[in-house]
Amino acid sequence: MLLPFEIIGHIVSVLLSFDNSPLTLACQLISRASVTPHDGGIFSDIISAFSSLTENVACLEWGETKNLYIRFGTQSPHLCFAGHVDVVPSGPESYWMFPPFQPTHLNGWIYGRGVADMKGAIGCFLYSLWNHVLQTPRKGSYSILLTSDEEGSGLDGIQKMVPWLQEKQEKIDHIIIGEPTGSAVGEVLQIGRRGSITGTLTCQGLQGHIAYPDLCDNPIPRFIQCLHELIMTPLDEGDENFEPSHFSIIGLEPSALAMNVSPSYAKAQFGIRFNPHQNFDSIHHHIYHMCTKHDSFPYTVDLTVHGSSFLTEDASWIKCVSDAMYKGTGIIPKHTTRGGTTDGRFLHVLAPVLEIGMPETTIHQVNERVRVTDFQLLSSIYTHILKHYQEIY
Numbered sequence: 544m545l546l547p548f549e550i551i552g553h554i555v556s557v558l559l560s561f562d563n564s565p566l567t568l569a570c571q572l573i574s575r576a577s578v579t580p581h582d583g584g585i586f587s588d589i590i591s592a593f594s595s596l597t598e599n600v601a602c603l604e605w606g607e608t609k610n611l612y613i614r615f616g617t618q619s620p621h622l623c624f625a626g627h628v629d630v631v632p633s634g635p636e637s638y639w640m641f642p643p644f645q646p647t648h649l650n651g652w653i654y655g656r657g658v659a660d661m662k663g664a665i666g667c668f669l670y671s672l673w674n675h676v677l678q679t680p681r682k683g684s685y686s687i688l689l690t691s692d693e694e695g696s697g698l699d700g701i702q703k704m705v706p707w708l709q710e711k712q713e714k715i716d717h718i719i720i721g722e723p724t725g726s727a728v729g730e731v732l733q734i735g736r737r738g739s740i741t742g743t744l745t746c747q748g749l750q751g752h753i754a755y756p757d758l759c760d761n762p763i764p765r766f767i768q769c770l771h772e773l774i775m776t777p778l779d780e781g782d783e784n785f786e787p788s789h790f791s792i793i794g795l796e797p798s799a800l801a802m803n804v805s806p807s808y809a810k811a812q813f814g815i816r817f818n819p820h821q822n823f824d825s826i827h828h829h830i831y832h833m834c835t836k837h838d839s840f841p842y843t844v845d846l847t848v849h850g851s852s853f854l855t856e857d858a859s860w861i862k863c864v865s866d867a868m869y870k871g872t873g874i875i876p877k878h879t880t881r882g883g884t885t886d887g888r889f890l891h892v893l894a895p896v897l898e899i900g901m902p903e904t905t906i907h908q909v910n911e912r913v914r915v916t917d918f919q920l921l922s923s924i925y926t927h928i929l930k931h932y933q934e935i936y
Contacts, residue, residue, distance in 0.1 A: 564670065564918070564919075565666050565667040565670040565671070565918045565919065565921070565922040566653070566666070566915065566918040566919075568666040568667075568669060568670050569646075569653075569658065569662055569663045569665070569666025569667065569918060570646040570653070570655070570666075571588075571666070572585060572628065572657070572662040572665060572666050573644065573646040573653075573655040573656070573657050573658055573662050573663075574644055574645065574646060574655075575628075575644070576644045577628050577629050577630060577657070577691060578629065578630055578631070578632055578633075579629040579630070579631065579691065579692060579693075579694040579695035580606070580607045580608045580609075580629060580691050580692040580695050580699070580700075581607065581609075581629065581691055582609045582611075582628050582629065582691040583628070585628045586602055586609055586611045586628070586689070586691075589611065589613070589669070589687070589689075590602065590611070590613070592673075593613055593615075593687075596615060596677055597613060597614060597615050597616075599612075599613065599614040599615075599617075600612070600613050601613075603703075603704070603707065605699035605703055606698075606699045607692075607699075608690065608691050608692035608699035608700055609690075609691045610688075610689070610690045610691070610692075610699075610700060610701070610703070610704050611687065611688070611689045611690075612686065612687070612688050612689075612704065612708070612713075613686060613687045614684055614685070614686040614713070615676075615677060615684060615685045615686065616681070616683060616684030616685065617684060618682065618683055618684060619683060619684070619714065619716060620683045620684070620716040620717070620932070620936040621683060621684040621685070621686065621714060621715050621716045621717075622683070622684070622685050622686075622715075622716065622717050622718075622719065622929070622932050623685075623686040623687075623688055623715045623717070623718045623719070623894070624668050624672070624685075624686070624687055624688070624718075624719050624720075624721065625688040625689070625701065625718055625719070625720045625721075625886060625890055626661050626664060626665050626668075626688075626689055626690075626693075626720060626721040626722070627661060627689060627690050627691065627692070627693030627694065627700070627886065628657075628662065628665065628689055628690075628691055629690070629691040629692060629693060629694050629695070630656050630657035630660065630662070630694060631656075631660075631694050631907050633656045633909075634909060638909045639654075639909055639910055640654060640910050641654050641655075643655060643656040643911075644656060646658065648915065651914055651915050651916070652912045652913065652914055652915065653912060653913050653914075653915055653918075654910055654911070654912045655911065655912075656911055657911070658901070658911055658912060658913045659723050659900075659901040659902060659903065659904075659905055659906045659911055659912070659913050660722070660723050660900075660901070660903070660906040660907065660911070661721050661722055661723060661900050661901065663900075663901045663913050663917070663918065663921070664721030664722070664723075664900035664901050664921060665689070665721055666918070667721075667918060667921040667922040667925055668687075668719075668721055668922075668925045669687075670922050671922050671925040671926040671929055672685060672687070672925075672929065674926075675926045675929055675930065676929050681933060682933060683932075683933065683936065685929070686713075686715070688701070688704065690704065690886070693885070693886055697849075697886070697889075700886065701886040701889045701890060702886075702889050704889075705889050705890065705892060705893060708893065709893070715893050715894040716894055716936070717857075717860050717894050717895055717897075717932070717936075718887075718890050718891075718893065718894045718895065718896045718897070719864070719896075719897055719898070719899065719925075719928065720733075720885055720886065720887055720890070720896060720897070720898040720900075721898075721899070721900040721901075722882075722885045722887075722898045722900050723900045723901050723902060723903035723906050724879075724882070724898055724899055724900050724901075724902075724903060725877075725879075725902060725903065726902055726903070726904050727874075727902055728872065728901065728902060728917045728920040728921050728924070729868050729871060729872035729874045729876060729899075729920060729921075729924055730874060730876060730877065730902075731876055731877050731878075731879050731899075732861070732864060732865055732868060732876040732877070732878050732879070732897060732898075732899055733879060733880070733882065733887075733897065733898035733899065734784075734854065734855045734861060734878045734879070734880060734897060735784065735785070735852065735853050735854035735855055735880040735887075736850070736852060736853060736880060736882065736883075736884060736885060736887050736888060737785060737786070737788070737816040737817055737818055737852050737880060737881075737884075738816070738817045738818075738821070738822075738848070738849075738850055738851040738852040738884075738888070739814065739815070739816055739817075739848075739849040739850050739883075739884045740814070740815045740817065740823070740826055740846055740847065740848050740849065741793075741812070741813070741814045741815075741846075741847050741849065742812070742813055742814075742815075742830075742844060742845055742846040742847060743810055743811065743812050743813075743844070743845050744769075744770075744773075744810065744811045744813065744830065744834070744842065744843075744844050745808055745809070745810045745842060745843045745844075746762040746765065746766040746769070746808060746809045746810075746834075746841070746842045747762060747807070747808055747841035747842065747843075748760040748761055748762030748763075748805070748806065748807055748808060748809070749807060750800075750804065750805060750806060750807035751804070751805055752803060752804065752805075753803050753804065753805050754803065756805075759805050760805075761805035761806070762806065762807075762808060762809045763805070763806065763809050766809040766811070769833055769834050769842075770792065770811055772833040772836060773790050773813075773830065773833050774790060774792065776829075776833065778790065778815075778817065778820075778821055778825075778826070778829060779818065779820040779821060781818055781820075782818070782820070784818075784854055784880055785818035785819065785820075785852070785854075785880050786818065786880075786881065787818070788815060788816065788817035788818050788820065788821045788826075789815065789816050789817075790813060790815050791813060791814050791815070791816075792811055792812070792813050793812050793813060793814055794811065794812035795809075795810070795811055795812075796808075796809070796810040796811075797809070797810070817852060818852050818880075819852045819854065822851070823846065823848055826846065827844070827846060830844050831844070849884055849888075850884045850888030850889075851888060852880075853887060853888060853891040853896070854880065855891070855895045855896055855897055856895075857895040859935065860895050860897065861878070861897065863928070863931055863932060863935050863936075864897050864899065864928055865878075866927075866931060867924060867927035867928040867930075867931045868899065868924050868927070868928075870927045870931075871920065871923035871924035871926070871927045872920055872923070872924065876899075882903065885898065899921075899924060900921070901913050901917060901921060902917065
């Protein structure tokens with residue numbers, strides 16, 4: 544039997560009810576179609592809910608992107624929860640079992656775009672913050688930092704909020720990001736991330752008839768050899784915290800003009816996830832070396848850096864969160880740096896960053912889903928983090 548959740552009018556009414564739950568709140572967020580770079584009205588609802596508790600509220604817009612920062616308290620220590628309300632497009636709705644922006648319960652699962660990445664985590668944190676911190680006397684400060692441009696270019700999101708926070712002298716001591724982590728709630732604590740570079744490699748040739756190879760220059764044979772070198776030659780061996788940097792082909796051009804015509808160029812699109820042993824210059828040099836190793840040929844390479852690697856080494860902060868995760872789930876979390884890029888690539892310059900959220904197993908997929916029990920588990924983890932933070936710091 545399908546049990547669509549009733550969509551409550553506003554987040555404020557959910558927060559202010561005594562019988563609210565992290566699941567109810569998360570479903571309210573999921574019901575907003577906040578496809579990048581739009582927030583779907585979520586920020587207005589959060590402001591309505593929390594503005595009575597603090598005057599430190601800022602909603603900043605750059606282009607079509609909105610960014611929300613709310614701080615409770617003025618003293619140290621200051622713990623910030625960061626995340627994004629935007630989601631990737633759902634794709635054709637006909638591929639989904641249920642409408643993607645109508646959170647739906649079936650057989651112990653909640654379906655909906657963004658339930659895992661990462662509205663489920665935001666709902667759990669807001670619930671824990673409201674019920675276990677803001678209603679009682681507390682020391683230090685807590686804040687919420689959200690953007691509507693993480694799944695897109697990221698140019699007008701947290702990347703711009705970091706210098707804004709620095710200009711406002713908003714001192715943050717520790718940061719939690721609610722990004723999806725691991726295959727089960729509490730299984731993994733993300734202590735860092737690899738950097739990301741994407742690029743194109745183009746080899747030039749001379750178009751011609753394949754019956755007359757002496758009158759043309761087919762770039763594909765040497766291009767294949769070059770790509771083989773790039774795929775098979777390790778960039779590095781990694782270390783105790785990071786996997787080896789990895790080169791992946793994601794697209795090839797061109798398709799054949801005709802069955803008897805060799806092309807004038809060959810192009811590959813690629814992505815590289817790299818650890819702290821690499822940077823833009825070392826990766827560019829590596830590609831150049833592979834391209835010219837056997838025979839020099841006309842080529843161009845264009846690289847775009849999407850974020851550098853980072854690693855949190857604050858032992859007391861890692862222990863604080865790990866202990867809270869164990870109390871919430873009974874699981875000793877594994878520490879990892881795997882996965883995709885997040886806004887941690889920008890935030891780590893402000894404070895030590897750790898990431899814990901919903902399972903990552905269905906993110907960006909059709910029928911994105913999370914177990915009903917995961918909401919209580921993750922909320923329990925966040926509650927233990929908030930309480931443990933006050934005890935330790």
